[in-house]
Amino acid sequence: MRISSARVIVTCPGRNFVTLKIETDEGLTGVGDATLNGRELAVAAYLNEHVLPALIGRDPARIEDTWQYLYRGAYWRRGPVTMSAIAAVDTALWDIKGKVAGLPVYQLLGGRSRDGVTVYGHANGATVPELLESVAGFVARGYRAVRIQAAVPASEISDTYGVSAAPIYEPASSAIPAEAVWSTPAYLHHIPSVFAAVRAEFGPALRLLHDVHHRLTPIEAARLGRALEPYALTWLEDPVPAELQDGFRLIRQHTTTPIAVGEVFNSIWDCEQLIREQLIDYVRATVVHAGGLTHLRRIFDLAALHHVRTGSHGATDLSPVSMSAALHLDLAIPNFGLQEYMAHAPETDAVFPHGYRYEGGYLHPSEEPGLGVDIDEDEAARYPYRAASLPVARLEDGTMHNW
Structure with missing residues (x-):
């Protein structure tokens, strides 16, 4: 052949x-x-x-x-x-x-290590009551883990990562990057009260996560991790940019809140030090950005040797092809942690017919030979490319910051 x-x-x-x-x-x-x-x-x-x-x-x-x-x-x-x-x-x-x-494909990777793949959803709100309503919706649908993102009620901030009024959060919009304003002090002041409200409403069993999106320095992230310890997060995601990996050592010295990182990683060398020195708890590299199933399996195998679990990126910027591939790997590996899952728009599902399914807090890959997903090229042709860029962020004084 x-x-x-x-x-x-x-x-x-x-x-x-x-x-x-x-x-x-x-x-x-x-x-x-x-x-x-x-x-x-x-x-x-x-x-x-x-x-x-x-x-x-x-x-x-x-x-x-x-x-x-x-x-x-x-x-x-x-x-x-x-x-x-x-x-x-x-x-x-x-x-x-x-x-x-x-x-x-999961059978070719060694077969099942679990019955289903535990996923987490994205709850957000412009206010804490709106956020609590969003969380309740995921709990009602059987989710066991929810990512918590809440707008900061401060005039200094024009945009908070992960908060959207749209049913499907899609940050890439205009061809020229949109600009948002960010205030670290306002954010650090507000977020602990958000998690206090969520824990008070939903109790200790629900697994809670939060995405900082690379916006803090190591000592700021350590301060946040310490403040969130009473609320027992499953992970604090991307607290700092990962280029300076010694920064994660400083975070470790000050907080026991688990750390997740890696959605922007594209090789094992991006996370080798973080894994080997046990500076993180979850690695979030994904099929499409880390070289496919072959290379992602290498990353996950290295992580397994160092008590690091997986938490692959799974936002809507991954097509159902990547989601299906991730599920096959998630099902097979011994050190699976959580799988991010954002449901795609109906138009996307029509372009990419697939056999994986959600049921009671778990995703299940297709049992069809291969990945169990395809692309309908006639349907795809109905939706031509549209230029769209991710936003950028600036501090209140106009300084460029990490989005």
């Missing part, structure tokens, strides 16, 4: 997605996600210009060799564009391998 064709499909059913579809000379197809939020066309060009010509004629069964060929052979290694392109190829080849074997 040989790869006979491969094509990149860019579509925008509510938001932009980049999908790779590989076909073999025996009629089998596989799909992979190559979406890089706000930089989608960069990955599409990388695939079209540099990767697809090299795939034709290759044996689709040689997944590891193809991964190494695209990684080592590029010379300019790593980076989100390169690794998202490699991920798309790798994921599509795993899809094909499952179809050849007649098995869902």
Whole structure:
């Protein structure tokens, strides 16, 4: 069997997605996600210009060799564009391998380690009462874990990460990045009272999470982690930018609140120190941005040796292709923690028919051979690409800050 064709499909059913579809000379197809939020066309060009010509004629069964060929052979290694392109190829080849074997991909990864994949939802509100209502909705639907994001009632802040009036939170909007204003003191003052209200309303059993989105310094994050200890968070996500990884050591010295990080990581080398020195508790790297199932499994295996669990990114900037792939890996690995899950828009679900399902706090991958997901190219053609960029943030004095 040989790869006979491969094509990149860019579509925008509510938001932009980049999908790779590989076909073999025996009629089998596989799909992979190559979406890089706000930089989608960069990955599409990388695939079209540099990767697809090299795939034709290759044996689709040689997944590891193809991964190494695209990684080592590029010379300019790593980076989100390169690794998202490699991920798309790798994921599509795993899809094909499952179809050849007649098995869902999780069976090829060692079979089930659990009955279902525990997911967390996103609760938010412009006010604390609105937030509590949002949390109640997730609890009513059976969620066992909820991420808590609340607007800060201060005139200094024009936008708080993760808070939206829209049913589906989608931060990428205008072609030119929107600008928001941020105040760390106002945020640090407000957030502990938010968690106090949630715990008072829902008790100790509900697992609570919070995303800082890289907006603090290490000592500020340590202060927040200490303030949140009475509310027993499952994790505090992305408290600081991860470029200076020694900063996580400082956080560790001051708080026992668990730390999660990694949605912007694209290789094992981004998180090797954090994992090896046990400076984090959950690694959030994902299939599409970390080189596909092949490389993400390596990251998770390293994490398992150091008591670090998984918490893969799963926002709507990942297509159902990535979500399906993540679920197969989540089901198989021994050190699974939580899986982020944001339901896609109906238009997205129509473009990407899939077999995974939510039930009582768990997601279950498809039992079909392969990943159990596809792309309807006729439906995809109805939604042309629309330029959209992620926002940026500034402090009150106009200084650029981490969004």
